[in-house]
Amino acid sequence: MSITVLTGDIIESTKLNADLLEKVQRAIAETFSEISGWGTPARFSEYRGDGWQIAFENASLSLRAALIIRAKLRAIDRACDTRIAIAQGSGKLPEKIETTTDAAFVLSGRTLDQMQPAFRMASGNTPEMDAICILLDQIVSNWTSTQARTILPFLSPDDTPRQQDVAAQMGVSRQSIGKTLEAASYSYIIATLKLLEARQPHD
Template sequence: MRPIQRSIHAVLTGDLVASAESTPESVDAAVRALETAAGQVGLWTGRDTHFTRFRGDGWQLYLDTPDLSLAAVLLLVATLRARRTELETRIAVGFGTINKLGETGNGLADASGEAFTLSGRALDEMPRHRRIALAGPGVVQGWHDALFDLVLWIAGRWTPEQAEAVSLALDPRERRTQAEIAGMLGVTRQAVQARLSGAGWDALAGAVAAVAAHDWGDPDG
């Protein structure tokens, strides 16, 4: 058992949309894409996200800080689109305390705490037509709901090329230039500029920064 200090954390719980209409291979590919994105988020934070697959098309990951919650959501969506999985995911983000992350080797199967409870419940109660839900009494404010909703609406219209460029631009450690992204993708800087512009990156970057700069507080004070 790994006890966690009392502070605000974020838990992302999700499932794939209309996975029953897809092949098992497509579902597996989509979950692998999400796991890859979760691993990248872990590099951002320096902490394992403990990505865990549930119920075939369900999944969950842990963020030790809520600051990067919107960036993580965007990376998950971007990776699915960039890999042309043709599947989308619903995401419920729970903000709160965590009691434990569970036993080594079991992923988050026996993890517990407020953030886990809130995230799981929010996913269960989310209407099927929605793609994002937030839960965190006393933590989540009205503008968070509106901002995450708007950002997911924009991301839902990305092309695979736009999503790929955004996924590379999101890294808060690197703060890559368009020229650096172009080199990684093997395209011109102008092509990257067009892809990021078409993806609404300037506005999205501002939204990500606003969430990262927000004082998420502590339930004890």
């Protein structure tokens, strides 16, 4: 069984007003709920006020889950963001992740602690995955709130929505959705995710 562990902390949480901080915390919790609906066991924990951890039994969707979290936060406000350390390992998902010392959890926490200040995403498993995280981080960090809101529904691992349906929900034209996705580098992101997910184990 493969386990993915995402460990993060909210960036400059003390500078966010109470309303924004609550929205950020809620968005991370909502992402956990979505992951739980992907047909895989998942666990969620918050700690130290601005820290959090999500673990689930699927290695292939690790980057997609991280990008969904980043998109949700940047959709709130460009001041809202989180660092995310990704680690994968084998084993069974523990009932309580707060006190576990399983290898994937330790690796994820250590990767977050050692993350370079300039970056907001990192992988603890391989240099190649870490390099992909760095490049994706550069793209995500340049998203506007509009771009984050627009790309978010297209990051779901379920069936890709039609642009005209998302446009109707957002009250804009389909052409506007297409241009915003292009500006957000959506085609490059989704191609990267599909390639990685096809090569990684799903259980």
